[in-house]
Amino acid sequence: MVRPMTETTHFGDQTVPKPEKARLVRGVFESVADRYDLMNDLMSGGVHRLWKDEFVAEVAPRAGERFLDVAGGTGDVALRLLDAAGGPATGACVIVCDLTPAMLARGRDRAIDDGRIDGLAFVGGDAQRLPLPDRCVDAYTIAFGLRNVTEPERALAEAARVLRPGGRFHCLEFSHVVLPGLDRLYDIYADAVLPWLGRNVAGDEPAYRYLVESIRRFPRQGELARMMERAGLARPRWRNLSGGIAAIHSAWRI
Numbered sequence: 001m002v003r004p005m006t007e008t009t010h011f012g013d014q015t016v017p018k019p020e021k022a023r024l025v026r027g028v029f030e031s032v033a034d035r036y037d038l039m040n041d042l043m044s045g046g047v048h049r050l051w052k053d054e055f056v057a058e059v060a061p062r063a064g065e066r067f068l069d070v071a072g073g074t075g076d077v078a079l080r081l082l083d084a085a086g087g088p089a090t091g092a093c094v095i096v097c098d099l100t101p102a103m104l105a106r107g108r109d110r111a112i113d114d115g116r117i118d119g120l121a122f123v124g125g126d127a128q129r130l131p132l133p134d135r136c137v138d139a140y141t142i143a144f145g146l147r148n149v150t151e152p153e154r155a156l157a158e159a160a161r162v163l164r165p166g167g168r169f170h171c172l173e174f175s176h177v178v179l180p181g182l183d184r185l186y187d188i189y190a191d192a193v194l195p196w197l198g199r200n201v202a203g204d205e206p207a208y209r210y211l212v213e214s215i216r217r218f219p220r221q222g223e224l225a226r227m228m229e230r231a232g233l234a235r236p237r238w239r240n241l242s243g244g245i246a247a248i249h250s251a252w253r254i
Helices: 018-044 047-059 076-084 101-113 152-162 182-202 205-217 221-230
Strands: 008-011 014-017 066-070 093-098 120-124 137-143 163-174 234-241 246-252
Touching: 008 018, 008 205, 014 018, 018 047, 018 101, 018 182, 018 205, 047 076, 047 137, 047 163, 047 234, 047 246, 066 076, 066 152, 076 093, 076 120, 076 137, 093 101, 101 120, 137 152, 152 163, 152 221, 163 221, 182 205, 221 234, 221 246
Parallel strands: 066 093, 066 137, 093 120, 137 163
Antiparallel strands: 008 014, 163 246, 234 246
16 A cells, blocks of 8 residues: 655755644744844844834734734734834733744743733744634734744635734745845855854754745745735735845735
């Protein structure tokens, strides 16, 4: 009897069975959780903070809204969303959903240390199978997380499922450089500097080699917009940041 072949996907430059990718991604983030924020600052020269400010401005949070921040990790974006909505006193709240327990623990500890627990909930879950009912949030955000999902199409369909009609979808992700010349410089930086930082600061060079490959394999801006539309997210658009090193994709649930 011939056994059916297991579907495969990419984990960095490796080909792995699809059921294995989530475990491998979780292992990456378990390894770097304690240094995740520091590494973001070092890798981007602090520019990721400006990108996140632009991202939250694009979301345009309003008082009383309910947000879902998927792959929310250390709560960095969630706290920005809550502040921009006027805080929990307005009725606004943010559900932070992440696959990795160590990242959720980091986010909870950070919120407790800052005295910011009100209006925040931390939930373990997979972006492809969100532990939430249909049509329950006003805005769905995911920052630097979609490229780590085994099947991004399923995650996009889940976003459409949990959004209320008129709800907004927003994705901030590393993307593909569109400025001539900058693309070559960025490749040099990605191949040399990021693994060096991974080895010498995070103590996990393979995790940051995975980061580089996951960015390169991620769909280009136009293809991601088409994927969003196929998943039921209407009027997709994108805006490049830093020449396309990152991009904000947005759409509506109708």
